[in-house]
Amino acid sequence: MNSPSLPPLREVIARHGLSASKALGQNFLFDEQLLARIAAIPGDLAGKAVLEVGPGPGGLTRALLRAGARVTAIEMDSRCLPALAELDEAFPGQLRVIQGDALKMDHAELMGDEPFAVLSNLPYNIGTALFVRWLGGESWPPLWTSLTLMFQQEVAQRIVAAPGGSAFGRLAVLAQWRSSARLALKVHRSAFTPPPKVMSAIVHITPAAMPEGVSARTLETVTAAAFGQRRKMLRQSLKSIPGALEALDTLGIESTRRAETLSVEEFVAVARRLS
Known part of the structure; x- marks a missing residue:
């Protein structure tokens, strides 16, 4: 041109x-x-x-x-x-x-x-x-x-x-x-x-393709809570979200972990359980 x-x-x-x-x-x-x-x-x-x-x-x-x-x-x-x-x-x-x-x-x-x-x-x-x-x-x-x-x-x-x-x-x-x-x-x-x-x-x-069965709003809520208190264990940072600790247990994700150790796929899996 x-x-x-x-x-x-x-x-x-x-x-x-x-x-x-x-x-x-x-x-x-x-x-x-x-x-x-x-x-x-x-x-x-x-x-x-x-x-x-x-x-x-x-x-x-x-x-x-x-x-x-x-x-x-x-x-x-x-x-x-x-x-x-x-x-x-x-x-x-x-x-x-x-x-x-x-x-x-x-x-x-x-x-x-x-x-x-x-x-x-x-x-x-x-x-x-x-x-x-x-x-x-x-x-x-x-x-x-x-x-x-x-x-x-x-x-x-x-x-x-x-x-x-x-x-x-x-x-x-x-x-x-x-x-x-x-x-x-x-x-x-x-x-x-x-x-x-x-x-x-x-x-x-x-x-890319959006994972099925996941609400973007729910994922945003989970990540906001997890990284809002990133120095704390998930059992503390996610306790304000109804069902979050149960979701971790069901998925086999240790609640003693901190947010930065979870993979993107693990965050998606938690959000899927809560959605």
Whole structure:
């Protein structure tokens, strides 16, 4: 696909007098080769619908547009809208920009109930909340076909963590019980302007088959209780959930274990007994 010639991102930002807002959790990426690598993680996007949250001045957006995607971008910061409008002109019919708070929007409705990929350099202050929302709920499979998301590296490692370590927790269970999650790319802090204090990483998640006979709400309740008191034994952390200790006994799971020692499959089995 032939792409229009675009000015460097630094020039666009300087021309519009933009600077990253700490209050909005913004950190800009200028490396266009890196942005192209991120856009390529989910595979061929030509003609496909993509949702991007927090595009800022449009660094990742231009990489997605160059890949042929039809992008819906949700941006809260009105300062960035003129820069995004330039991309709309350069890629006619490919970009729709919506100003507002992504946490307050129905994304499926916004995307016209069409399957879509999510790619985003998520603002740090709303990243986890959006992630939990995309992976939650009883309806499965979701309308999104994949999530390719930038997080602080510590959060990314918690999402892909295996049982037994301190990183394993609610986010790992949520991401892995009916999805496949992998660490796709590490991004050095020096790639951003301004550089954040921590390293970043991109997680790629695709939906998988949902285990039968399990309520997502019940699983969320069990993991919230178990990891809410992760230093305590399960017999203590789960005692507030009716039937939980009996479920452990029936399944042969020792109640003296701690939450991080259970596998995702064991959490699913407990939730199935309670559902």
